[in-house]
Amino acid sequence: MSRRYRGYDLIFESAFDIPGATEIERGEAGVTPDVTIMKQHVALESWYDRRGHFARLGRGMVASLPGRANYLCADSNHILVDPAPGAAAADIAAGLSAFAIPALLWMRGDILLHAGAVILPGADAAIIVAGHSGSGKTTVLRQCAEAGARIVADDIIRITPGFAISGLPAGLSASAGGSYCEIPLEQRCAVAVLDAVHVLTVPRAPEAPAFHALAVERRMHVLLAYQYRPRIPRMLGLARTMLPALARIAEAVPMYDWRREEGQVALGESEVAALCAGSGLHLAPDA
């Protein structure tokens, strides 16, 4: 029995749960699903160009997760899932979110970033919060949600032409030692316009400024560094179109290094004000 979900500003009809997506009534969308996910045997005998978990298979792409499932993105609208014997449903679903759906989105020609995104109270456009593991990204996103922000994306952001961003807004992943936090329906945002990017970086000294504007070359570095599973577009031969698309984003979207104090958890008033300012945060780019 398949169910319908909304996520990444797309409608999915899926035989498997999609963690982080919003389940919708069958008649709610009123349109043909954009993506169909079904259970089917995936024959891997002819695969080639395997790199890590991924391999090209004909015109499609396979994500192979031992003990969970093989996922074939047959084209930009269909994912076939072949569960491993005895695999837990939650593990199959997690693989779908972390590997198969991102592969399909890259196949569609979208840009994927490893980051979260929110619309702060009073704002009408979204900011991206990026940062390496342990940088405090999840903590910040949770605090934004607790302060009434709408969540656009938890951990993976899809960027489509016009700088529209979307993701899976139904919950925030657990940080180390934390728990999954479900986001109320009214705080989930299906799609938003990107306003600015904030990159959580190394802790700062107490008196040092918290935000530094990035020059366009550094913005490009940020985009390249935070692509989600960048091997996929390279395997698909999409890098020639992806790189200029990233350059256009770097040219157009303001980005900031965001340095918090060591061990700081709660968002300060000045931080909230700066985040709310989004692209209106007027700082001269670092040299």
Next chain:
Amino acid sequence: MNEPGVIHRMWTLIVADSQMWQRTDGFVSAPVGEGTVILDLDSGRYYSFDDTALAIWDLLQTPRTLAQLVEILTDTYEVSPEQCSGDVDRFFNQLLAKGLVRQAA
């Protein structure tokens, strides 16, 4: 990481043999701001080139000796042969260390 001595010996070889060099395959590029980003399609590594670096990189599409590079650049830009030779030397050693150039057949 390559040892500086290795690069030095290769550099000596270049000068002695007038070796032709060209850039390795498998890169895409896009202009960004004042420079250009070059992406290695195989490894995913990326590099940021300024105008001078990009000029050398573009010239290395065709096999050339370093002396030829310097000659073309000094004919094109207002730069002394000494200055140009030093710039080419430094940048070429970086390309060599990163595996971005290879000996032409």
